[in-house]
Amino acid sequence: MGPGAVGLRYVGMGPQRLLRILLPATAFLGLLFLSGLRLQLQLSACVQGGRPCGWFGDRRETASVGQGGKLPHLSWTSSSQLPLPRYKTPHLTPAPRCPGQDFQISRLLGAFRACVNQNGEILLQEYLAGWKELIKLIDALGSAFGLLARETQTKVMIMQGHCLGPHAPHYRTLQGMVAFELQHRLVGLQVLPPDQPHSGCRTLLRLHRALKWLQLFLDKLGHSRKGTDPSELCAEAYQVALARYHSWWVRQAAGLAFLALPSLPELLKLVCAQGEWEARAMLLTTASTLSRVYNLTQQVYASRGLLELP
Secondary structure (H helix, E strand, C coil): CCHHHHHHHCCCCCHHHHHHHHCCHHHHHHHHHHHHHHHHHHHHHHHHCCCCCCCCCCCCCCCCCCHHHCCCCCCCCECCECCCCCCCCCCCCCCCCCCCCCCCHHHHHHHHHHCECCCCCEEHHHHHHHHHHHHHHHHHCCHHHHHHHHHHHHHHHHHHHHHHCCCHHHHCEHHHHHHHHHHCCCCCCCCCCCCCCCCHHHHHHHHHHHHHHHHHHHHHHHHCCCCCCHHHHHHHHHHHHCHHHCCHHHHHHHHHHHHCCCCHHHHHHCCCCCCHHHHHHHHHHHHHHHHHHHHHHHHHHHHCCCCCCC
């Protein structure tokens, strides 16, 4: 999105919201500059096995439509699990394509549905395909999320290196990867081994935590009311899923980036649905699909004591 398009977004915006965005602009640009320098130092380290990339510190299927045309509220299971939708609810028709738009929610939905096989295993190549679509979504949120998108892309590249490397057969599924890396002591349960490349377990854990943030955000958007501020929803999801894994400066930069989020109508348009009601239904369908993948991954990591890897 060019500078002109960004400027047009603020035409007609109330003075109070305009101040919320303009006042921290200088501080945000400074943080962005510093983080850009930091990213340049880390990109090669991420791939070659130096320090960890730092942005990420790293629910069964579709949501059904309730009686009276109301969208359903997903039930919560526990503090460590995201909501699971009702069993055997019907699939919604994929949203039509938006000409010229890179992000397509139907591709995102298809990839994450395909990444769980009949045995409940997470297929890593399909999982990464889903994350490539999520990166497009992050990009569509605005230029303030550029650093986040780049660091996420770095983690996807590390995982692809494992999936296509000399031990590729062990990286076909999440379960196989965890078993292989633990057996060969490639993880480092207490500290990050300085002389080893990033393990698949550690890298995917960062993606796993970020998946919870995006799942919560999409769910909140699907249940939001007219006039809701998306920046507040995104910040709430971030506090639940990611904030505790991040340093102070990353939390501040994230908070400033949230202020630059598009309006709720603009975000709903990204879904490419036929009307607001269908857009919200698609968001909830996607959120519930992500919840299944998240919960299965959470179970694998929890059973091996890997949820707090350094």
